[in-house]
Amino acid sequence: MDKTSFTASVERYQDMVYRVALHVLASPQDADDAVQEVFLKLYTAQKPFQGEEHLRRWLLRVTVNHCRDVLRSPWRKRRASLDELPPQPVFQQPEQEALYQSVMALPEIYRIVLVLFYYEELSVREIGALLKLETSAVTTRLSRAKLKEQLGEVWQDE
Structure with a gap:
């Protein structure tokens, strides 16, 4: 993916990816990290997309899969919240x-x-x-x- 189309894709789909990640992970900080990871995967993807709808569905699928991986990670399972809860929107x-x-x-x-x-x-x-x-x-x-x-x-x- 060239730089121009990548930048346009980030601007167009960043909010969508963030919303999905926020609802799955329930943490604004984790959702921000997920957005970065998803768009890094997009940037390094060697896959040609057949149109905007194909790209949108690919981003949704990658976001859901990444968030599920985060939820299953051993680090997340072992961490304990001290006194702070993540800030609510x-x-x-x-x-x-x-x-x-x-x-x-x-x-x-x-x-x-x-x-x-x-x-x-x-x-x-x-x-x-x-x-x-x-x-x-x-x-x-x-x-x-x-x-x-x-x-x-x-x-x-x-």
């Missing part, structure tokens, strides 16, 4: 914070499906292909998350 509206807290309270298998479906607007079939799951498993995970019930009044149907 700042929200302009209380509803946004409530939604974020509800999503972050879910187990990782539900969180990643919700992020890809609602934030990245992928279809159930696309999520299934990306995570190597059957579409029925994706649908089940979406329904089990039950965000609507957890949020009560804060949730607004459009």
